[in-house]
Amino acid sequence: xxxxxxxxxxxxxxxxxxxxxxxxxxxxxxxxxxxxxxxxxxxxxxxxxxxxxxxxxxxxxxxxxxxxxxxxxxxxxxxxxxxxxxxxxxxxxxxxxxxxxxxxxxxxxxxxxxxxxxxxxxxxxxxxxxxxxxxxxxxxxxxxxxxxxxxxxxxxxxxxxxxxxxxxxxxxxxxxxxxxxxxxxxxxxxxxxxxxxxxxxxxxxxxxxxxxxxxxxxxxxxxxxxxxxxxxxxxxxxxxxxxxxxxxxx
Amino acid sequence: xxxxxxxxxxxxxxxxxxxxxxxxxxxxxxxxxxxxxxxxxxxxxxxxxxxxxxxxxxxxxxxxxxxxxxxxxxxxxxxxxxxxxxxxxxxxxxxxxxxxxxxxxxxxxxxxxxxxxxxxxx
Numbered sequence: 503x504x505x506x507x508x509x510x511x512x513x514x515x516x517x518x519x520x521x522x523x524x525x526x527x528x529x530x531x532x533x534x535x536x537x538x539x540x541x542x543x544x545x546x547x548x549x550x551x552x553x554x555x556x557x558x559x560x561x562x563x564x565x566x567x568x569x570x571x572x573x574x575x576x577x578x579x580x581x582x583x584x585x586x587x588x589x590x591x592x593x594x595x596x597x598x599x600x601x602x603x604x605x606x607x608x609x610x611x612x613x614x615x616x617x618x619x620x621x622x623x624x625x626x627x628x629x630x631x632x633x634x635x636x637x638x639x640x641x642x643x644x645x646x647x648x649x650x651x652x653x654x655x656x657x658x659x660x661x662x663x664x665x666x667x668x669x670x671x672x673x674x675x676x677x678x679x680x681x682x683x684x685x686x687x688x689x690x691x692x693x694x695x696x697x698x699x700x701x702x703x704x705x706x707x708x709x710x711x712x713x714x715x716x717x718x719x720x721x722x723x724x725x726x727x728x729x730x731x732x733x734x735x736x737x738x739x740x741x742x743x744x745x746x747x748x749x750x751x752x
Numbered sequence: 753x754x755x756x757x758x759x760x761x762x763x764x765x766x767x768x769x770x771x772x773x774x775x776x777x778x779x780x781x782x783x784x785x786x787x788x789x790x791x792x793x794x795x796x797x798x799x800x801x802x803x804x805x806x807x808x809x810x811x812x813x814x815x816x817x818x819x820x821x822x823x824x825x826x827x828x829x830x831x832x833x834x835x836x837x838x839x840x841x842x843x844x845x846x847x848x849x850x851x852x853x854x855x856x857x858x859x860x861x862x863x864x865x866x867x868x869x870x871x872x873x874x
Contacts, residue, residue: 653777653793661772690772704770704789707782 509565
């Protein structure tokens with residue numbers, strides 16, 4: 503059974519035609535299910551927990567990255583308790599859709615992707631007792647970081663630092679990046695004289711990372727904040743996502 | 753200015769320590785490592801190591817192959833080929849199988865030529 507969760511902005515007048523198109527295609531492809539609208543429901547986690555108990559196997563987010571991150575994090579929390587994680591799909595609408603784009607999904611092909619049901623497992627990152635799919639953003643870049651219990655990193659300038667699990671955007675994507683490790687990424691703001699020939703970014707794969715400065719807080723999956731002390735590492739936990747056959751392996 | 757080969761290695765490198773970063777401790781890299789920042793302690797990789805023009809390294813270094821263009825205080829053990837460019841300033845001993853030194857480089861230390869096998873057993 504499919505559970506559709508619509509983001510609150512979907513209800514705006516300009517999106518009515520899009521919604522009508524989505525619901526027509528859902529019916530045509532036999533992908534009908536229950537529809538819930540954010541704004542009406544109070545807690546995605548509680549809703550999904552109830553639906554999963556009733557047998558829901560596939561959760562489809564209709565909206566953008568903010569909604570998709572909430573769904574992913576809710577599924578992770580629920581799965582943590584009962585290990586029965588449903589499959590997640592996306593129908594991206596409007597701007598800020600890096601998650602769907604990464605999985606090769608656009609509004610035009612989303613229904614075909616869901617119907618084809620090509621499922622892939624993705625490993626999660628772990629931050630203290632929480633999990634994340636794409637990235638953790640450390641905004642207080644003057645903080646010290648301990649890597650692999652082996653060396654410390656300090657930053658000379660105030661840059662945003664990212665811990666990347668899935669490289670959703672192009673700036674995080676590199677050749678030869680190890681898939682079984684998390685990566686620390688930072689880039690100097692502005693251009694240096696040597697910017698074309700000297701890298702002004704840093705990219706460091708690691709197994710384990712600690713942030714001890716209690717003044718530091720981090721943004722997890724563009725969704726919620728956690729305060730230090732923090733320990734971040736790759737996790738064995740995985741999540742199932744419906745992806746497009748056009749998804750590139752990055 | 754970098755040659756094409758180094759630019760390609762930078763693009764494909766698994767690890768980059770950029771100019772805004774300071775590393776203290778024992779750094780072990782897998783794959784090619786590019787350093788443009790400050791490192792104190794030790795650096796180890798079995799692949800290619802590039803120490804860029806802006807870097808300041810106070811560390812013992814072990815690598816499969818190396819190109820040095822920055823400041824290094826510490827000993828280097830390079831299994832295969834070591835290239836030292838004109839902007840390099842090295843205070844320490846170098847053990848390597850093959851070496852080239854560009855005019856203008858500064859080296860204060862001993863250079864010992866050993867085969868890759870001898871370097872591994874070092």
